[in-house]
Amino acid sequence: MARYIGVRVLQTIPVVLGTTLLIYGLVFLMPGDPVRAMFGNHPPSEAAMNVVRREFHLDQPFIMQYLYFLKGVLTFDFGKTFQGRNVSDVIATSLPITAQLAFLSIFFEIIIGVGLGIVTGVKKGRIFDNTVLMSTLVIISIPTFVLGFVCQFIFAVKLGIVPATVGNYIDINHMLMPALVLASVSISYVIRLTRSQIKDNLNADYVRTARAKGLDNRTVVLKHILRNSLVPVVTYIGADLGGLMGGAVVTEAVFNINGIGHQLYSGISRGEGVLVVSLVTVLVLIYIVANLLVDILYAFLDPRIRYGKS
C-alpha cells in the first residue's frame, strides 16, 4: 500500500513539471512585452523598464525564468496584477468560493448521478430508463452557459423561485442553481457510467454466485453490484474535478460569482496574461493533487491494486 502511494506520488512529479513547463512556455511565447503592458499607456524610460525586467528575471533565458516561476508556484508567490494586488491574494479570496461551488456540484453528482444511475441500471428497458438516458444526452449537447441562461430565465426571472445571480451572497440558496448547472453535464456522464457499469456487473459471474448462495436481491445489488460498479465512477468523479474547474469559469461568469473562475474570466477580458496563467496553474495543480487522492482512494476500493506489485 505504502509502496503504491509512493509510486503514484513519484509519477505525479513529472506531470507537475510538465504541466507547469507547458503553461509557462505559453506565457513566454505570448506576444508583446509584458513590462510595457504593465505600465499601460504611460511607459517610463527604457532604463526604468530594465530595472523592472531584472526584478522579474525577464532578462534571463527561458529555462531560468521557468525555474523562478516554479519557485514562485511552490512559495505561492505569483507576482502582482495590473492593479497591483498580489495574485496570491486574489487566489486566497476567490478560491474558497469556487471550492464551495465545486463541492456542492460534486455532491449533486454523487446524489443525483449515482442515484439515477443505479435506478436506471437495475431496471432495464423501461420508459423511465429511456427518458433519463435521453435527457442526459440532451444536457450533454447543450453548452453549459446556455443551460445557465435558460435556468436563470425560467427559474429566476419567470418563476422567481431562486435568485438570478450570486454576487456576494455565498449561501446555499444562491449557490444551489449555479452548482446544479455546473454539475449538469457531469451528472449526465455519471448516470451513464454508473448505469453501464451496473448493467455489466449484473451479468457478472460472481453476481450469479452471490445469488446462488441465497442472498436476496437487495444485498446482491447493494453489496456486490454497486461496490464493484462504483470503482470507475469514483475515478471519473475525481478526474472530473478538472472539468468542474473549467466549467466554473463559465458558470461563475453566468451567475456572477466572485470565484477563481470569475477572476480568470475578467483576467481574460482585460488581457492580463500573467494573472490568467497563474490562475490556470493553480487550478491544474489542484486537479493533479485531486487525481492523486482519487488514485489512492481507488486503491482502498480495489484490493487488487492495493496489494499489486506497483
Added chain:
Amino acid sequence: MVDSLLEVSDLYIDFTVDKKAVSAVQGVSFTVEHGQKVAIVGESGSGKSTTAHSLINLLPGTGRVKSGSIKLEGNELVGTSFKKFIQIRGKKIGLVPQDPMSNLNPVYKIGNQIGEALSANNVDVDHDIIQKEIDGKVTILHSDNELFLGRGARQKIEIEVLNIWLNEANYNVDEVFGKIDIKLIDHLALRRDLVNILQSAGVLESDAADIHARIKALHAKLIVGSSIRLDVIKTLQKFSLSEVQAKQMVEKYVKGSTKVDRIAGLLSEAGLTHAGQRAKQYPHEFSGGMRQRALIAMALAARPRLLIADEPTSALDVTVQKRILDRINRINTTLGVAVLFITHDLGLAAEYSDKLIVMHKGRIVESGASLEVLRNPRHPYTKELMKAAPSLNASRLVSESNSQVDKSIQKSANVFEFVNLTKKFKLPGTKKLFKAVDNISFKVPRGKTTAIVGESGSGKSTVANMALGLLTPTSGNILFESNSMKDILQSKKLAKDFRIKVQPVFQNPYGSLDPLYSLGRAVAEPLEIHGVGDSESRNQRVKELLELVQLPNDVITRYPNELSGGQRQRIAIARALALNPELILLDEAVSALDVLVQEQILQLLNNLQKELGLTYLFITHDLAVVNIVADDVIVMESGKLVEQGKTVDIFKNPKQEYTQNLLDAIPGRNLI
C-alpha cells in the same frame, strides 16, 4: 415411498433470440436420490448447464422454463416465487460454478464471502446460541459433528489430556496442577518451562520432557476453527486416549464455535490448508485451485442437500482437478450431500458418479448406472463420444508413415535439437530472475509427432515460443536442421527459410485468425508475405488447401466469426500448410474443442502427416491426447524436463513419480 431429492420431468427451456423462441432443453427427465452422485455429460450446446441453472432459477439472459416440472423433496419449483428460490439457493441447493477466476467478488475477502453464505441462510450464529434457541427460530445444523473447535475448548481439552497423562503415570495430579499457573495453560505446550514446572512438582525429568513433547504435538494437531468434532475425536485417539474418553471430552468441550471458526472450518473442509489465515485474504491472492476450494466451501456453507458442480475443474490443471474432485467425493460420503456434476468429460463423469446422463442437443440420449453406460453404451451418440474421448482410448491413432514422401533428398534426422535450453524472466517489480525453462535438452525427429506435456507454469509454452524464434533463450542452443537459431535469426535468407518451414497453430480458435480478414485471404497470407506466385496461382493453392482440410470452397469469401471453433482450427491448419512446411508447432491446438470435433481434427492432422510427411511438435496439458497422437513425449514440470521417451513406454512404465501422478489424474483411465 420416500420422495426423491430431485425429480425433473419433461423439462422444456427456451431462450429468446431475435424475438424468436429457441429451444435449449427439450423434454428432459431425471431424478437425483438423496446422497447420490449424478453426472450430466454433453458437448457445448447440449443444454447440460442450462438444465442445471434452471434448478435454482438462475438461467442467464432470456432463458425461461417453458414447461415441465422440477420437484425438490416433493415440492414443485417451477412457477414458485422469486422469494422461495432465495430460500432454496444455498440452503437446499448449492452451486459450484465453472470458472473460479471470475466467480469470486474481487473486492471482498474470501472469509467475508463465505460468511455471507452463512448469514444469508441464518447459520452464521454461534453454536452456543443455536443450542439455546432451539424453538425453531434459528436453523439447527444438520449434524452434531458440525461443531468446530474453539480456542477456549482447545485449552480445556489440553488441560484434561495433561491430567489424564499425569494420572496414567501415577503422579499426584492435584499437586502438579497446584503449581501450574492456569493462565499460562493456553501457551503451555509451547513453553519451555512446562518441563521445569512439571519437574518441580515431582515429575521425573524424562517423563516431563515426554509429556511436554506430546502436549506440544497435540496442540499442533488441534487447529482452532478447522477441526470439527470428528477430527478432534480422531486426533485424541491418536494421542492414546480411548474412544469413550475422547468422545466424552469432545462432547463436554466442543460445544460451539464462532462465525470466524466456522468459515475456517468450511475452508479446511474444502481442502484448504491454513484456513484461518486464508480467510483473511482476497481472491487475487489465491490460485485457481484455491479459489475453486473457496467456492466449494461457499456452496457447502449452509449444508445444502444437493450440490451442483458445473464443470468445476475444467479451468484447472489435471492434478489439481483430481484433488478437487476427490474432495467433492469425500464431502459426498461424509456429509451425505447429493452431487450433480455437469461435465463434458465422459471419463470424469464415469469415475466420479453413480449415475450418468448423456445429453445431446437438449435431449437425454442415454442414462444409467455410470459403469454400465461406459462399458455398454447403446446409443450411437454415446458410442461416438466413447470413441472420441482420448482418456478412454489406449492407443495411438494409426498412421502408416511417409507413403508419398520423396525420400531422395537427404535431410537431417531431427528437425529440431534443443541443447541445454534455459530461459530466465525477470519477475515484475523485483530484480529476481525466474527460470521458466531450466536446462532442457531433447530432439524432434523428422516425420514424427513429439509432444511436450506439462501443467500451467511448466514452461512448455516458453519452449514453444523459443522454437518459433519469438523468444531468445538465455542460454543453451536450438538447432533447426543443423543451423543454430542465432544464425537463422541473423541471416535474412535463413530466417525466411525458417519461417517457411516452421508453422504454428495456436490454441484459441477465436483469437488465431484476424477477424477482419476473409478466410481466403487468411489462408493466402503466408503466400503473400513470402511473395509466392501471382494472385491466380494463390487462389488455386487456397482451394487445394481447403480441400486438404476438408472445407468447401465457399468459405473463401467468409469471415472467421461465421465458423465454429473446429472449422477455424481447420483454417489455421490450412494456412500453416500453405508454404509446404517441414514442421507444424501445435500449441494446445485442440484443447478448446469439443471432444467429437477434437477427434476429427486429430484424425485430420494424422492423415496430413501420413500424406505429407510432416513433423509435429505438439504442446499440450492433456496427457490423454498425447497418448493417441504422439510418438515421443517430453514431460515438463516447473521449467524442468522430468521424463522423456517413447509415448508407449512412458504410458506403460513411467519412471518418475510426477509422470505417474499425471497419468493417475486422467479421469476414467482405469475404468475400461
Added chain:
Amino acid sequence: MNSKIEHFVADYDTNLSAVDQFTSDKKVTGLIQEAWSIIIRNPLFWVSSVIVLILASMALFPGLWSQTDPLVCQISDSNLSGSAIHPMGTTLQGCDVFARVVYGARPSLAIGVMTTVIGTLIGVIIGTIAGFFGGILDSILSRVIDVFYAIPFILAAVAVLQLFQSSDSIWKVIFTLSLFAWTSPARLMRSAVLGVKQQEFITASVALGSSQFRNMFMHILPNSISPVIATATINIGGYIVAESTLSFLGLGLGSNSVSWGQDIANARDNLMTTPSMLLWPSLFLAVTTLSFIFLGDSIRDALDPKGRR
C-alpha cells in the same frame, strides 16, 4: 445406492454423420457486413445521418438555404418576430436570424470536424507508436500524454488562446482545441493496440514471417481503430460545444463573425426581450451535437462485439 439405476436409451433420431460440417446456406456475415447490417437497422443512425447531411449542406452551400446575407442588417428591422421574409425573426441589429443560423453552421462544423480529424490523427499515431513499440518510448509518450491530459480542456484552451488574441481566424480555435484533443484518442488507441497485440493472430502473423510494419498496418491498426472512430464521431459534438463556450468567454472567433457560439453569446444581453435569439442558434447547436452523439453511438454499438448477442 438404494435402488438399481435403470439403463435408458433414447430413440436413434439424432443425425451424427455431420459433426461440425460447414453449411453455406447463410449469407456472408463478416464483421464489417455484420456491423453494417446492425447499423442500418438502427433508426437513430438514419435520423442522425439525415440531420448531419442537412447541416453539411448548410455548411458547404449556405446559399441553397438562405438568400439573405447574414451580415447585411437593417436596423429598421430590429427585433422582428417570425415572418415569411425572416422565418426566425431578426436580431436587435436587424439581422436575419435564420440566415445567421444557416451561415453559422460552417464555422461550427468546420471546427468540430477539423479538430476531431487533426486530434484523432495525432492521437492515433502517438497511441499506436506507444502501444506497438512499448518500452522506453511508451513510457516517455505516456508521460507526455499525462501532461496534456492533466490540464482541463477549457482551462488549457483559455491559456493557449491568450496567444492569439489579435487573430480572428477559425484556425486558431482549431489549433488550440487540437493541441489538447489528441490525448484521449491517443490513450484509447494505445490500450486498443496493446490489447490487439496480445491476440494470437498477431503472434501467428509474426511466426509466419511478416514484418513488424506489415503487422502494424495490416493487422493491428485495422483491428484497433474502431473504438477510436466511434469516440471521434461523438467528440465532434463536444468540440462544437467547446467552441461556443470559448466564444462566450470572448476567446472564440470574435464578435463580428457569424457562428452559433458567437450568436448565443451575443444573445445573452437581450435574453429578457428576445429569447428567440438565444433559442435558434442554441437549438441548432444542440441538435447538431446530439446527432453526432447518436451517430457515434450507433457506430459504436455496431462495432462493439460486446453489444452483440
